[in-house]
Amino acid sequence: MKAMILAAGRGERMRPLTDKTPKALLRAGGQCLIEYHINALAKAGITELVINYAHLGEQFPAQLGNGERYGVSISWSPEGETGLETGGGIFKALPLLGDSAFVVINGDVWTDYPFDSISEPEGLAHLVMVNNPEHNPEGDFVLQGNQIQSDGNPRYTFSGIGIYHPALFTDCKPGVFKLAPLLREAMQKQQVTGEHYIGQWIDVGTPERLQALDEMLAGTKEN
Numbered sequence: 001m002k003a004m005i006l007a008a009g010r011g012e013r014m015r016p017l018t019d020k021t022p023k024a025l026l027r028a029g030g031q032c033l034i035e036y037h038i039n040a041l042a043k044a045g046i047t048e049l050v051i052n053y054a055h056l057g058e059q060f061p062a063q064l065g066n067g068e069r070y071g072v073s074i075s076w077s078p079e080g081e082t083g084l085e086t087g088g089g090i091f092k093a094l095p096l097l098g099d100s101a102f103v104v105i106n107g108d109v110w111t112d113y114p115f116d117s118i119s120e121p122e123g124l125a126h127l128v129m130v131n132n133p134e135h136n137p138e139g140d141f142v143l144q145g146n147q148i149q150s151d152g153n154p155r156y157t158f159s160g161i162g163i164y165h166p167a168l169f170t171d172c173k174p175g176v177f178k179l180a181p182l183l184r185e186a187m188q189k190q191q192v193t194g195e196h197y198i199g200q201w202i203d204v205g206t207p208e209r210l211q212a213l214d215e216m217l218a219g220t221k222e223n
Contacts, residue, residue, distance in 0.1 A: 001118065002097050003046045004090065005037050006160075007107035008054035008083040013206050022056045024107030025063055028210055029217025032063065034107050038070045044115035046103065047072040050096045054083035086179035090164070091172045099166060106160030110213055111201040113161055123191030124168040125183060129156035130201045141187070141194070148194040150184045159201055 011023030024034040067074035139155030
């Protein structure tokens, strides 16, 4: 199975840090955020990676190279300066991802999720859900058993980790579009499953959360 790391976001909430550095290349605990994903995927045996980029995107190949030093192979999917949103970015990268299901991970989260537990989705998508953080108290989607729906309870937060089948994008056209409407349409057809992950997960969306993660990881190393 291949994996895609989404790294094309502008990172407005992270400014001024992202005025000179792409969000996924910001550092915590001595590594770039995106390096934690690359290393975790490599450890799980997922070694064919696709990374998209937009804002300050030239820094990604310069920093990460072809992935050889991490034990992976990285293919790049550039999107210009403004990016294509999550749906448009994945759709553009489909030729690099192949005909089978693939993992997608937001480049601006940190987690200890075990990627070696990933398998092909039963339908069009499988989402990893987490408990609602303070900044998203209402959650995103409903998880009942292993089925995900857009309405109802209990609601959980989408972690930014999903497994998608290319058929999810069958009716899409090139351009800027979000992933969530595609997922909601698939949910109506009972084609989206999910799981509730209770391990460590942080949405590194603000400078304060980045600092908190850095302090947490520094404390872990000291212990």
